[in-house]
Amino acid sequence: MIPLSISNKELKNALFDSGEWLVLLTFTNKNASVMIRVINNPEDVVFGGETFKAFPFQIDTITESNKGELPKINITLSNVDRIVQAYVEQDPDLGSGWNVHVDIVHNTALANAIAEIQYDFITMGATANESSVVFSCSMQNPLRYQFPRIRMLPNSCQHRFRHGGCDYKGADTSCTKTIQACRQKFYGASTIPFLAFPGIPTNAMYV
Secondary structure, eight states, X not given: OOOOOHHHHHHHHOSSOSSOEEEEEEEEOTTSXXXXXXXXXXXXXXXXXXXXXXXXXXXXXXBOOSSSOOOEXXXXXXXXXXXXXXXXXXXXXXXXXXXXXXXXXXXXXXXXXXXXXXXXXXXXXXXEOSSEEEEEEEEOOGGGSOSSSSOBOSSSOOSOTTSTTOOOOSSOOOOOOOHHHHHHHTTTOSSOOOOSOTTSOTTOOBO
16 A cells, blocks of 8 residues: 555545646656656646646556566657647657656645655657557566665766756756766856765776
8 A cells, every 4th residue: 555644644635626637647768868847737836946848648557477577667748739649759769768757746735845655667668649659657666776876986986867967947857967967067056966976086987
């Protein structure tokens, strides 16, 4: 059972609900140059300082297998305007390897910017026709994780751009991961979130 706060348990179990549960999707390609935020809602929603565009989509039931395979799920987005299809066609991996983050939040808790129910998937590929784009997704594979999480790299930031420790809010959609780029993006800040170790001599990597 997914743990919920007392307030959200009361909302879930109420006989009459004055609001609704919202599902927000964030698609991010491998180099974070493409970020799509959508919500299956009649109007746009602001959550966590980001705007999620009203956009029709459907999330299928997660499949399970007794053969040791990772669970799979299909996420279908509308393709009427061809916007998502264009992003997939311009991607070198054609929509494979993207991160899909799912936030489920009650509309009365949007201002808190906290989703108590969250999922992360990795896309294995995408197919498109005149009406829809279908992303075939799998759960995060623990064998794909980096160990150790922090490596002693001298010149390459290990933060994911605009995520986690990188709180950049400007207009840029990509980053070269260098300290020069970080200084430019956070110009005037007293500190910059550059996660690397420039003091290490040579280009060696230490763990």
